Each structure stands twice: as C-alpha cells, then as structure tokens.
Amino acid sequence: MLNKLSRQKEHALSRWLLTITPFAAALFALAFALFLIQTAVKEDQATSVALEQDLLWQKQALKNRLDNLNTQLNGLAEVIATEGFASANFTGRSLSILQDSPEVMSLEYMDETGQERWRYPQYRPDFLPEQKHRNLVAARSAVLASQDAHFSSVILGKQNVPLVALVIPVRLSFNGRHTLLAMINLNTLLQQQVPWWIAQRYQITLNQNGQQIASKFDRNLDPTQLSESIQFDLEPNQFELKATVYKQKRSWQQHLLTLVVATLSILMIGSTWALRRHIKERQKVEGQLRQETAMREAMENSLVTGIRAMDKDGHLIYINRAFCEMVGYSYEALIGKSQIMPYWPPEDLDRCTAVYRAILSGRAEPTGYQMRFMRANGERFDVRLYAAKLIDGDGQHTGWISSIYDITELQRERDALQASHERFVTVLNGLDAAVSVSDASSGEMLLTNRQFDRAFSIPDWHGRYCALPYVARRKGAPIDTEWFDAFRGHWYQVKSRSSVWVDGSEVWLEIATDITALKNAQERERLQNEQLQQTTRLISMGEMASSLAHELNQPLAAIASYATGCRNVLSQAEPNIGQLDQAIEKMAAQAKRAGKIISGIREFVQRRAPHRKPCEIAELVDTVRTLLAAEIAKQQIKLSISDVTQLPPISADPVMLEQVMFNLMKNAIEAMHNTPAAERSLALTITPSDDILSFVISDRGTGIAPEQMEQLFKPFFTTKNTGMGMGLNICRSIIEHHQGRLWVEANPGGGSRFIFTLPLPQDNLAYEP
Ligand code: ADP
Numbered sequence: 001m002l003n004k005l006s007r008q009k010e011h012a013l014s015r016w017l018l019t020i021t022p023f024a025a026a027l028f029a030l031a032f033a034l035f036l037i038q039t040a041v042k043e044d045q046a047t048s049v050a051l052e053q054d055l056l057w058q059k060q061a062l063k064n065r066l067d068n069l070n071t072q073l074n075g076l077a078e079v080i081a082t083e084g085f086a087s088a089n090f091t092g093r094s095l096s097i098l099q100d101s102p103e104v105m106s107l108e109y110m111d112e113t114g115q116e117r118w119r120y121p122q123y124r125p126d127f128l129p130e131q132k133h134r135n136l137v138a139a140r141s142a143v144l145a146s147q148d149a150h151f152s153s154v155i156l157g158k159q160n161v162p163l164v165a166l167v168i169p170v171r172l173s174f175n176g177r178h179t180l181l182a183m184i185n186l187n188t189l190l191q192q193q194v195p196w197w198i199a200q201r202y203q204i205t206l207n208q209n210g211q212q213i214a215s216k217f218d219r220n221l222d223p224t225q226l227s228e229s230i231q232f233d234l235e236p237n238q239f240e241l242k243a244t245v246y247k248q249k250r251s252w253q254q255h256l257l258t259l260v261v262a263t264l265s266i267l268m269i270g271s272t273w274a275l276r277r278h279i280k281e282r283q284k285v286e287g288q289l290r291q292e293t294a295m296r297e298a299m300e301n302s303l304v305t306g307i308r309a310m311d312k313d314g315h316l317i318y319i320n321r322a323f324c325e326m327v328g329y330s331y332e333a334l335i336g337k338s339q340i341m342p343y344w345p346p347e348d349l350d351r352c353t354a355v356y357r358a359i360l361s362g363r364a365e366p367t368g369y370q371m372r373f374m375r376a377n378g379e380r381f382d383v384r385l386y387a388a389k390l391i392d393g394d395g396q397h398t399g400w401i402s403s404i405y406d407i408t409e410l411q412r413e414r415d416a417l418q419a420s421h422e423r424f425v426t427v428l429n430g431l432d433a434a435v436s437v438s439d440a441s442s443g444e445m446l447l448t449n450r451q452f453d454r455a456f457s458i459p460d461w462h463g464r465y466c467a468l469p470y471v472a473r474r475k476g477a478p479i480d481t482e483w484f485d486a487f488r489g490h491w492y493q494v495k496s497r498s499s500v501w502v503d504g505s506e507v508w509l510e511i512a513t514d515i516t517a518l519k520n521a522q523e524r525e526r527l528q529n530e531q532l533q534q535t536t537r538l539i540s541m542g543e544m545a546s547s548l549a550h551e552l553n554q555p556l557a558a559i560a561s562y563a564t565g566c567r568n569v570l571s572q573a574e575p576n577i578g579q580l581d582q583a584i585e586k587m588a589a590q591a592k593r594a595g596k597i598i599s600g601i602r603e604f605v606q607r608r609a610p611h612r613k614p615c616e617i618a619e620l621v622d623t624v625r626t627l628l629a630a631e632i633a634k635q636q637i638k639l640s641i642s643d644v645t646q647l648p649p650i651s652a653d654p655v656m657l658e659q660v661m662f663n664l665m666k667n668a669i670e671a672m673h674n675t676p677a678a679e680r681s682l683a684l685t686i687t688p689s690d691d692i693l694s695f696v697i698s699d700r701g702t703g704i705a706p707e708q709m710e711q712l713f714k715p716f717f718t719t720k721n722t723g724m725g726m727g728l729n730i731c732r733s734i735i736e737h738h739q740g741r742l743w744v745e746a747n748p749g750g751g752s753r754f755i756f757t758l759p760l761p762q763d764n765l766a767y768e769p
Pocket of ligand 1: 667669701712728752
C-alpha cells in the first residue's frame with residue numbers, strides 16, 4: 001500500500017516535471033526575449049531622448065556660430081565705417097574672421113551701387129554666384145531697407161555648393177547704402193560646427209522644403225529610421241535641421257552576451273527536450289515495469305506455493321503471501337529472521353538446521369526435502385522444499401530462494417488412498433472367489449487376488465497373459481456360467497464381463513468361484529432325487545395301473561376283434577387273403593402299440609442316469625398325451641396342445657422330459673378336481689425363441705398363493721393326502737440339469753401355469769463332463 005502511494009507520488013512528480021520543465025524553458029526564453037526587447041526599447045528611448053537633446057544642442061551651436069559671425073561682421077562693418085577698409089584694423093580683423101571661419105568662402109565690401117570695393121579672396125572661386133544674383137540683390141535690398149543684417153536665400157553654386165550670403169549694412173557717416181557680404185558655405189558650416197561625437201552618432205542634414213541642402217555624414221555608417229528634425233530659420237530661409245541616428249554597432253560584450261544567452265537557451269531547450277524524452281521513455285519503462293511488477297505481484301499472490309528468499313548469510317529477505325499464510329506469521333514478523341526460524345518445530349530443530357545449512361553451503365538436494373514446519377498456532381504441517389541459487393539482474397549470486405509446498409493434505413490423501421488401497425486389497429484377498437482383470441486387447445493380466453494366484457498356482461503373474469480358458473468372452477450382457485478345470489478337477493462358477501479399467505482401457509473382469517463342493521452336494525442330491533424319483537414312479541405306477549390297463553385294453557380288444565375277424569374269414573370256403581392280410585397288419589400295429597406302452601412304462605420306472613440325445617418334441621408330447629389320455633377323458637378335461645410339428649429338435653433325455661411334462665400335466669389335472677367340468681381345460685403351449693424353447697402348461701385349477709410359489713419346489717411340500725411332495729422338486733432338477741429353468745406363475749383368468757425353458761442346441765455352451 002505504501003509502495004503504491006509512493007509510486008503514485010513519483011508518477012505525479014515526473015508528470016509535473018514533464019510539464020514544468022518545457023514550460024520553464026519557454027519562460028526563460030520568453031524572459032530573455034523580453035529582456036532583449038526591453039533593452040532595445042530602452043536603448044531606443046534613450047537614443048531618442050539623446051537625439052532630441054543633441055539636435056537642440058547642435059542647433060544652438062550653429063546659431064551661436066552664425067550669431068558670432070554676425071557679431072564679428074558687424075564689428076568689421078563698424079571698422080569700415082570708422083577706420084575705412086584700407087585700415088590695418090580692417091585687414092587684420094577680416095583675415096582673422098576668414099581664418100577662424102572656414103565656412104566663410106568670401107568677404108565682399110560693396111558700395112551703394114553694388115560695386116565691389118574690397119573682397120577676399122581676391123579671386124572669385126567658380127562656385128560663387130555673380131554679384132547680380134537675384135538672391136544676393138534681394139538680400140542686399142532687404143538690408144538696405146531695414147539697415148539690419150540679413151541672410152540671402154540659398155544659392156546653389158556650381159557643383160551644388162549650398163551657399164548663403166550674410167549681408168551686413170555698413171553705416172558710413174556719409175552713405176548708409178554700403179554693405180558687407182559674407183558667403184557662407186553651408187556644407188562647410190556643418191563640417192565645422194558638427195562635432196565628432198555628434199557626427200559619429202547621427203547623420204546631420206540641413207533641409208529646405210524637404211530637399212537636402214547640406215549635410216554631414218559618415219559614409220561608413222548606415223542611417224536608421226530613427227531621426228529627429230528641428231526648425232532652424234535663417235530669415236528668409238526656413239531650414240530644418242535633421243539628425244538621423246546611425247545603426248549602432250553592438251559591442252563585443254553585447255554580442256558575447258547574446259551568444260551566451262542564445263547558446264544557453266538552445267542548450268536549455270535541447271536538454272529540456274532530451275529530458276522530456278528521457279522522462280517519457282522512463283515513464284514508459286516504468287509503466288511496463290509497474291505492469292510487470294503488478295503481474296508478478298498478482299502471480300505471487302495467487303500462488304499457493306510458498307516462496308522464501310535468503311541472503312547469503314541466511315537472513316530472510318523476501319517471503320510471499322502464500323508462505324506467510326502457510327506458517328501463520330506476518331511478513332514483518334519474518335523478514336530479516338535467520339536461524340532459528342520461528343516456524344521450525346522444536347522437536348525438528350536438528351533436521352531444520354541441517355537443511356538450512358545445506359542450502360547456505362550450496363549443497364541443497366536437487367530433489368528437495370520433505371520437512372515438518374510449525375504454524376504460529378503450534379500446528380505442525382508437512383512441506384516439500386526445493387532450494388536454488390538467487391541470481392540478481394547483474395548475474396551476481398546474492399542468496400538462496402526456496403519454494404515450499406504444503407503437502408499435508410496431499411500426504412493425508414496419499415495415506416487415505418494407501419489405506420483405501422490396502423482395504424481394497426484386503427477385501428479382494430479375503431474373497432473366496434478368484435478375481436482377475438486382464439487387458440481386453442493384449443490379454444495381459446492387470447490385477448489378480450490371492451485366491452486367483454493360489455487357485456491357479458501363478459503367484460508371480462506380472463507381465464503374463466491370462467491363459468485360463470474360462471469361457472468364450474462376449475461383449476454386452478455379462479456371462480455367468482460354470483467351468484470345469486479338468487487339470488485340477490475343480491468346478492468354477494465364472495462371471496465374466498467387459499469393463500473399463502482405471503486408465504480408460506477395456507478390460508475383462510472375471511470372478512471364478514470354486515463351486516466344486518456345491519457341485520458334489522448337487523450330485524449327491526441328484527442321486528437322492530433319482531432314488532426318490534424311483535419311489536415316486538413306483539407309487540405313480542400303482543396310480544397308473546388302472547389307466548394303463550384301460551390303455552392296454554384298447555389295443556388288446558382290437559387285436560382280439562381282428563383275430564375273430566380273421567377266423568371268420570378263414571372259416572369261409574374261399575378265404576379272402578387280402579382281408580386277412582389287412583386284419584393281420586392291423587393286429588400287428590395294435591400289438592406294437594401295446595408293446596410301446598409297456599416299454600414306456602418300463603423305462604419310466606427304470607432307475608438310470610440321464611443320457612441326452614436329439615429328440616423330436618412331437619414324439620415326447622405324443623407319449624405324454626398317451627399316458628394321460630385316460631385320466632383326461634375321465635376328468636372330462638379339454639386338452640389343447642399347440643402345433644408341435646415345426647419345432648426344432650433338442651438335445652435332451654427324452655424320458656426325463658416326458659416325466660417333467662407328465663408330472664406337470666398330472667398336477668394340473670389334479671388341481672382341477674373341484675373346477676366345474678365345463679371349465680376344466682389344460683393347455684400345453686410350446687414356443688421357440690432365439691435360443692430357448694418355452695413350455696407352458698396352464699390349467700384352470702385352484703391356483704397357487706403367491707407366497708407358496710417357491711415352496712412348491714421344495715422336497716416333500718404337498719397339499720395332497722397321498723402326495724409325496726417330490727414331483728416339482730424332481731422336475732426342477734431335471735430342467736436345471738438341461739440348463740433350463742422352471743417356475744410357476746398365476747394363469748390370467750384363473751388357475752396356474754408352469755413354465756419351463758430349454759436351451760436350443762446352438763447356444764448350449766455349457767461344458768458337459
Ligand atoms: P405332490 O403332487 O405329490 O403333492 P408335487 O411336488 O407334484 O407333489 O406338488 C406339490 C404341491 O404343489 C401339490 O401338493 C399342490 O398343492 C401343488 N400343485 C402342484 N401343481 C399344481 C397346480 N397345477 N395347481 C395347483 N397346485 C399345484
């Protein structure tokens with residue numbers, strides 16, 4: 001949380017820096033620019049003020065100079081008036097004026113006619129105007145009129161020399177119309193009167209009507225736009241004295257300063273830009289780093305594996321959340337700790353110390369350690385610990401990092417699994433049945449129990465193949481059958497089914513229960529039954545005697561009748577041989593029938609082991625019908641038998657099957673004693689299906705209470721006074737011996753129906769000993 005806060009602060013700071021730095025740079029540049037502008041403005045203002053002052057000063061200087069000249073010339077005029085122009089005073093003064101005033105090109109003294117009386121210099125320079133120049137004439141006239149000094153209008157002499165004449169009245173006592181005239185070259189005036197310090201700063205011109213008349217300037221300097229003008233009147237001339245400021249040559253210090261500041265600005269902007277880029281880059285990297293850190297944090301926090309790092313001296317320098325939760329100590333409580341750690345259980349200190357030292361010395365087992373740690377609440381728990389070197393970003397080995405897995409639950413599950421496996425094995429081995437699982441495709445045995453190994457003498461079966469020829473395996477419904485181990489002389493009840501093994505592969509699961517003892521008991525029972533059967537048959541014999549007598553009576557009566565017929569034929573004179581032959585044939589047939597009845601009875605009574613052979617159902621049914629015909633007729637029972645001519649032959653002991661049918665039908669007849677004669681009906685229905693043949697014997701007799709339905713098949717259960725209660729028991733034994741089933745159910749509409757099934761030959765898989 002603290003980290004997050006300081007990170008946010010840092011982020012805000014760098015954002016602030018990012019914004020403020022270019023802003024500061026811009027501010028600095030702007031301030032410098034303003035400074036320069038202000039300096040320039042100040043300079044301009046100063047220049048402007050100085051210009052004004054200098055111009056005033058210059059005007060004053062020119063004025064003073066001209067006033068002075070005027071005064072001097074007036075003095076000279078005085079000398080002429082008093083001493084004459086030939087006087088030494090005049091000559092001296094005039095020469096002094098000319099020498100002191102280079103702007104004065106010439107001095108002339110003229111009489112009232114304008115005639116030149118004296119002049120200096122003697123020769124007249126070219127550029128000087130004629131005496132009669134109208135400007136001069138005008139000026140002289142003005143002087144004469146006012147008797148005051150006057151300037152002429154500007155005269156441009158040859159080569160454009162700007163000239164002005166200063167005309168002074170010479171007041172002679174006798175004539176007041178003489179004049180003194182000084183030609184002043186305005187250019188020279190400026191050259192002389194503009195001092196160097198002004199000429200260095202300004203271009204000075206004298207203008208009239210916008211036209212430049214005279215000037216003083218430095219050809220090496222360029223004038224600027226900054227100028228000032230001032231009225232400078234020399235009546236009648238209205239001049240304008242103008243000063244134009246020259247471009248200032250900056251000092252090297254100024255240049256240096258500008259250079260330094262400009263360089264600084266560029267450097268600053270450049271470094272700001274670089275800094276900004278750097279900050280942005282850093283922010284990007286920081287963002288990535290933050291994301292990576294957040295992801296690492298999330299990963300570490302989501303880990304259930306404890307992570308612990310130690311420096312080379314064994315002090316804890318890092319612990320993740322999972323480890324804190326595992327041991328129940330806070331981060332602060334663990335960080336910096338070294339031997340002995342608070343989560344080492346006192347009883348395991350030696351082991352913990354040994355592992356700790358092994359890690360620090362770099363000899364940690366690569367396969368890890370199984371250890372026991374202690375939680376803050378004292379609870380112990382098992383961990384698996386793996387250690388590795390801690391290498392920092394520079395590839396330096398800085399300590400050791402360990403990952404710790406809480407394996408308590410795993411251990412518990414493993415123990416539970418082990419216990420469950422042991423229970424399973426115990427139960428499996430405790431079974432009397434031999435259990436085996438073999439791979440469906442390869443036949444390899446995957447699991448057997450002790451009983452299996454013992455029964456088939458293959459204790460070390462691993463990798464072997466199941467070679468036991470139990471039964472032909474079959475997918476779909478489980479197989480439940482018996483199998484005789486001829487080699488060891490044991491009978492087994494074998495249950496075989498296809499199943500899916502733990503790895504998803506298909507296997508055969510087979511359970512073989514040793515039923516040898518049961519089989520022996522059954523055999524004994526069968527023998528007993530046979531003896532009982534014998535007895536039953538003997539009893540039945542008595543009962544059947546009368547019906548047999550009746551039955552035999554028919555063929556015998558027929559034979560007797562045919563014999564009488566034969567006699568009658570023979571007593572004739574010519575006995576009809578054909579008739580005789582017919583009668584004898586019929587007699588033989590009747591005798592055969594009687595013989596069959598008798599032999600049937602003999603077989604019925606005879607005690608013998610069953611033997612199977614292919615039998616036609618129709619013949620069996622016929623025998624039984626014959627045996628019961630008399631009784632059925634006596635009881636006025638309606639007998640119906642389904643079509644038996646199309647039935648497939650079966651492999652069975654015919655006499656035994658006849659006995660079963662006989663018993664069941666006889667019971668049915670007896671059950672209908674109290675049924676009204678009209679309702680007495682007995683039906684035998686035989687239907688084949690895929691692999692079995694079903695026999696149904698239904699009656700309209702007393703019926704059987706549901707709770708008695710199984711009891712009937714127990715030996716000696718009878719409801720009859722003279723009954724033995726063995727009939728149904730024997731029947732079931734016979735049917736089961738033929739791999740069939742026999743049961744009873746209520747006949748819809750009243751009475752009962754006994755059903756038995758027999759397998760058809762093609763599906764008879766049982767082993768016949
Ligand atoms: P027994 O005929 O000597 O009594 P059984 O084993 O043949 O011996 O029959 C047992 C008993 O089952 C009979 O006593 C009779 O009560 C009953 N039983 C057999 N068949 C039928 C039948 N079709 N209807 C009603 N009861 C029957």
